[in-house]
Amino acid sequence: MRPRLQDVADRAGVSMKTVSNVINGFAHVSEGTRAKVQVAIEEMGYQPNLSARNLARGRAGMIGLVVPRIDMPYFASLAMHVLEAAARRGWVVVIHQTLGDLGSEQEVLRGRFPQRIDGLVLSPLRVSAEEVAAREGALPLVLLGDRSYGSVADHVVIDNAAAARSAVLHLLDLGRRRVAMIGAQWGDPSNPRLAGYRQALAERGLRADPSLVVATPDVRGEEGEEAMVALLAALPQVPDAVFCATDWMAMGALRALRLRGLRVPEDVALVGFDDIPYGRVSTPTLTTVSPHRGAVAEAAVASLEAQLAGTRREAVEVVIPHELVVRESTSG
Numbered sequence: 001m002r003p004r005l006q007d008v009a010d011r012a013g014v015s016m017k018t019v020s021n022v023i024n025g026f027a028h029v030s031e032g033t034r035a036k037v038q039v040a041i042e043e044m045g046y047q048p049n050l051s052a053r054n055l056a057r058g059r060a061g062m063i064g065l066v067v068p069r070i071d072m073p074y075f076a077s078l079a080m081h082v083l084e085a086a087a088r089r090g091w092v093v094v095i096h097q098t099l100g101d102l103g104s105e106q107e108v109l110r111g112r113f114p115q116r117i118d119g120l121v122l123s124p125l126r127v128s129a130e131e132v133a134a135r136e137g138a139l140p141l142v143l144l145g146d147r148s149y150g151s152v153a154d155h156v157v158i159d160n161a162a163a164a165r166s167a168v169l170h171l172l173d174l175g176r177r178r179v180a181m182i183g184a185q186w187g188d189p190s191n192p193r194l195a196g197y198r199q200a201l202a203e204r205g206l207r208a209d210p211s212l213v214v215a216t217p218d219v220r221g222e223e224g225e226e227a228m229v230a231l232l233a234a235l236p237q238v239p240d241a242v243f244c245a246t247d248w249m250a251m252g253a254l255r256a257l258r259l260r261g262l263r264v265p266e267d268v269a270l271v272g273f274d275d276i277p278y279g280r281v282s283t284p285t286l287t288t289v290s291p292h293r294g295a296v297a298e299a300a301v302a303s304l305e306a307q308l309a310g311t312r313r314e315a316v317e318v319v320i321p322h323e324l325v326v327r328e329s330t331s332g
Contacts, residue, residue, distance in 0.1 A: 003044040011040040062092045064117045066108050068100045073276035081297030102126035109135045119304035140307035142300045146192050154303045155317045163289045163322045164196025167271045172204045176241035180212040182227045183245025193245050224249025228256035247272035247279045270329040284328030295320045
């Protein structure tokens with residue numbers, strides 16, 4: 001027969017309430033008692049009834065993950081990590097995409113979900129901090145992405161300016177001097193990756209050239225290829241390095257360079273951003289900024305957990321580490 005909570009309590013020599021406290025992670029249980037209960041759980045193969053537990057707490061046991069596009073490699077990988085982080089807590093994840101539409105993001109903030117959820121992880125592109133602050137209800141919320149929202153909600157982010165700076169400094173340290181950037185609007189004060197690009201150039205005494213910065217309507221590979229073609233057509237001299245705002249665009253830029261007989265990295269060194277899996281098997285493999293998506297997902301889900309437990313009231317910003325992963329597109 002399937003072991004019951006009472007069976008675990010009898011094996012551990014404690015009350016059912018104590019077993020429940022251990023299963024739910026309550027801190028006031030002594031370490032010795034917690035260890036006895038955990039041993040009993042493992043020996044008996046006890047599996048908590050998550051549906052009953054959520055029902056007793058008045059919860060759905062379900063959280064929402066909302067991203068602009070699920071077909072973007074970064075968000076597909078992020079979703080995998082969020083699913084894993086949620087599963088460790090016995091939660092189910094509902095995934096929704098907005099396609100970057102303002103109305104869709106506003107509907108999400110209003111809690112318009114077909115299923116009941118206990119919390120929301122949202123990666124917005126359009127909604128403002130004011131709209132987030134004015135949302136109705138108290139549904140736990142965590143924001144992702146590089147936009148600043150102040151203290152209106154918990155925010156998990158990497159230091160995008162510092163990450164871009166490290167990528168461009170890497171190119172400059174290789175002796176490259178005409179470093180282009182794909183995926184930014186020149187003069188955009190809200191783009192931290194553009195700010196990091198310009199900071200790196202300034203540190204090496206180089207002037208940022210607007211003709212080397214190309215905006216794109218999206219961050220997909222097609223836009224990266226088109227932007228690279230436009231750069232090569234417009235410039236009298238080929239840039240000797242390119243920093244792309246996403247890996248997907250960098251792979252499009254790589255295609256454009258190779259189709260025009262330019263070698264990577266010999267003629268043009270190339271760096272992306274996101275460390276998507278495809279960049280590890282491209283030819284050449286892609287140097288990139290890795291934002292540690294697993295840590296992003298864990299921090300976001302842990303934030304929801306803290307909000308649901310009522311252990312924290314003030315909104316916090318969690319900055320996740322990043323690293324530059326050097327591969328063949330810059331190292332040869």
